[in-house]
Amino acid sequence: MNARSAEVQSLRETAAILTVALILAWPGLVNHYPIVFTDTHAFLVQSGQPRMVWDKPWTYGPFLLALHGGTSLWLPMAAQVLILSHLLWLLAASLGQASALRHLLLGVALAALSAAPWFASFLMPDIFAPMVVIGLYLIAWPGALGPWQRRWVAGLTTAAIAFHLSHLVLTAACLLPILVLRPRALVRAAMPLVTALSILLATNIAGYGRFAISPFGAVFALARVTADGLTAPVLAAACPGSAWHLCDWRDRLPRDSDAFLWDPDGPVWTAPGGAIGFAPEAAGILGRVLRHDPLAAMRAALGNALTQAGRVALGDTLGAAWLEGSITGSLHAYFPPQELQRFRAGLQAKGALAGIAAPLNAVHAALLLATAATLLFRRHCGRCLVIIILVGVAANAFATGALSGPFDRYQARIAWIVLLPPGLALLRSVPAARPRPGPCGPGARSR
Numbered sequence: 001m002n003a004r005s006a007e008v009q010s011l012r013e014t015a016a017i018l019t020v021a022l023i024l025a026w027p028g029l030v031n032h033y034p035i036v037f038t039d040t041h042a043f044l045v046q047s048g049q050p051r052m053v054w055d056k057p058w059t060y061g062p063f064l065l066a067l068h069g070g071t072s073l074w075l076p077m078a079a080q081v082l083i084l085s086h087l088l089w090l091l092a093a094s095l096g097q098a099s100a101l102r103h104l105l106l107g108v109a110l111a112a113l114s115a116a117p118w119f120a121s122f123l124m125p126d127i128f129a130p131m132v133v134i135g136l137y138l139i140a141w142p143g144a145l146g147p148w149q150r151r152w153v154a155g156l157t158t159a160a161i162a163f164h165l166s167h168l169v170l171t172a173a174c175l176l177p178i179l180v181l182r183p184r185a186l187v188r189a190a191m192p193l194v195t196a197l198s199i200l201l202a203t204n205i206a207g208y209g210r211f212a213i214s215p216f217g218a219v220f221a222l223a224r225v226t227a228d229g230l231t232a233p234v235l236a237a238a239c240p241g242s243a244w245h246l247c248d249w250r251d252r253l254p255r256d257s258d259a260f261l262w263d264p265d266g267p268v269w270t271a272p273g274g275a276i277g278f279a280p281e282a283a284g285i286l287g288r289v290l291r292h293d294p295l296a297a298m299r300a301a302l303g304n305a306l307t308q309a310g311r312v313a314l315g316d317t318l319g320a321a322w323l324e325g326s327i328t329g330s331l332h333a334y335f336p337p338q339e340l341q342r343f344r345a346g347l348q349a350k351g352a353l354a355g356i357a358a359p360l361n362a363v364h365a366a367l368l369l370a371t372a373a374t375l376l377f378r379r380h381c382g383r384c385l386v387i388i389i390l391v392g393v394a395a396n397a398f399a400t401g402a403l404s405g406p407f408d409r410y411q412a413r414i415a416w417i418v419l420l421p422p423g424l425a426l427l428r429s430v431p432a433a434r435p436r437p438g439p440c441g442p443g444a445r446s447r
Helices: 003-024 026-031 038-048 060-068 074-094 100-113 116-120 125-140 147-162 166-181 183-208 217-227 231-238 245-249 257-262 274-292 294-309 327-334 337-344 353-357 360-375 383-402 408-429
Strands: none
Touching: 003 074, 003 100, 003 116, 026 074, 026 116, 026 353, 038 060, 038 327, 060 074, 074 100, 074 116, 074 125, 074 147, 074 408, 100 116, 100 360, 100 408, 116 125, 116 408, 125 147, 125 166, 125 183, 125 383, 125 408, 147 166, 147 183, 166 183, 166 383, 217 231, 217 257, 217 274, 217 294, 231 245, 231 274, 245 274, 274 294, 294 383, 294 408, 327 337, 360 383, 360 408, 383 408
16 A cells, blocks of 8 residues: 555545544534533532542543533533544454444444434543443454554543443453453553552542542442342341431431432431541441341342343433533533533423433334344354453443442443444445454454
8 A cells, every 4th residue: 555545544534533423423413512410510510629529530520621621511522422433443443344434334323223422422421431341352452453552542441440430340340351361461451440540549549638449439339228228227226326327317218329319408418527427437337237138238239230231221311400500500610601501502401302312212222132132142243342342231230230229321321332243243244455353353362
């Protein structure tokens, strides 16, 4: 290939990546604004003040700030769709089948038939959960990727892991198939996790003076076991002799984890010091609960994980509830006046966005079910890719459902990646001047 041909090919590839990014942005474009959530407000506060937020790592907020710079949230949304498009290109490249046409077809299919564009347009760390899985696969089986591409994937995967605590569990689970299938790649695949843990430790030492990954995570875990009915027997046995603040709630414990966590008149926020002050007591009670009936705790966790695995619908983050006063407060405080006007002109702020997503849920669910049922019984594009995707999707259900609670958003954010192996396999029929990969991608036997 001469220099001119290489330049033309590079331009085509770049154009394809940019075009797919634009295609994947369609929910945000239809909304006339990036899709946001009440928790987006917390991430904006993290870097806007700046301030630590007790239940979130100090990572995704600075990422947003680095991209929007106090100008507009369109910029981080544009970055997310572009990152996703590029990562999908690298995945195909690692398997030896990247081409501009194939990438365009894959982008159109994902935009039309999956939840991927909705989470790419959503300013929360959710879209980085599937990126963790894809990134770990590419680190272990880089195939034809060049040195700078491998470094980029490693850096992106590190950031994606650090953006949300559930991604730590997701990563640990995905390292298991790498250990079995490609043990010599385990060290480099584990490095993003080690680095992400170091980042979380450093930020919590700086912000709270605590050497901990999640200094107040026990509050969330206690909310979950309380909703599962496991805390009440422990309180019945320990109270009123104990000085626990939660003893005052033993006869009226919330059975909903969100009510436990966020009700201003609930157990957490009526405790001295709020969630942070309540955390040491929560850790003590949680330990007592787990020792009291570990089998019941395990059954509840597995039941919640199974429930979470089947909840893949869009909609629970697309409404306007609680955005007034949270998102609007951040936009007023940290952005030019026209940014708040842009938000209020969007469909989400008017309560009309969820109605657009609702008809898509049946199509997405049917396609996911049909695809998942065939993954283990048909030869797709890379046996190792199939395995790590299935492990990642299952681990996500446990990390979110068992440790926080089943919500549609948690599994919908990642379930769509089961479409990638059959999708890439179908695209093999589209002409491309690349060699066909082996079962784990080209270079599976290389060092």
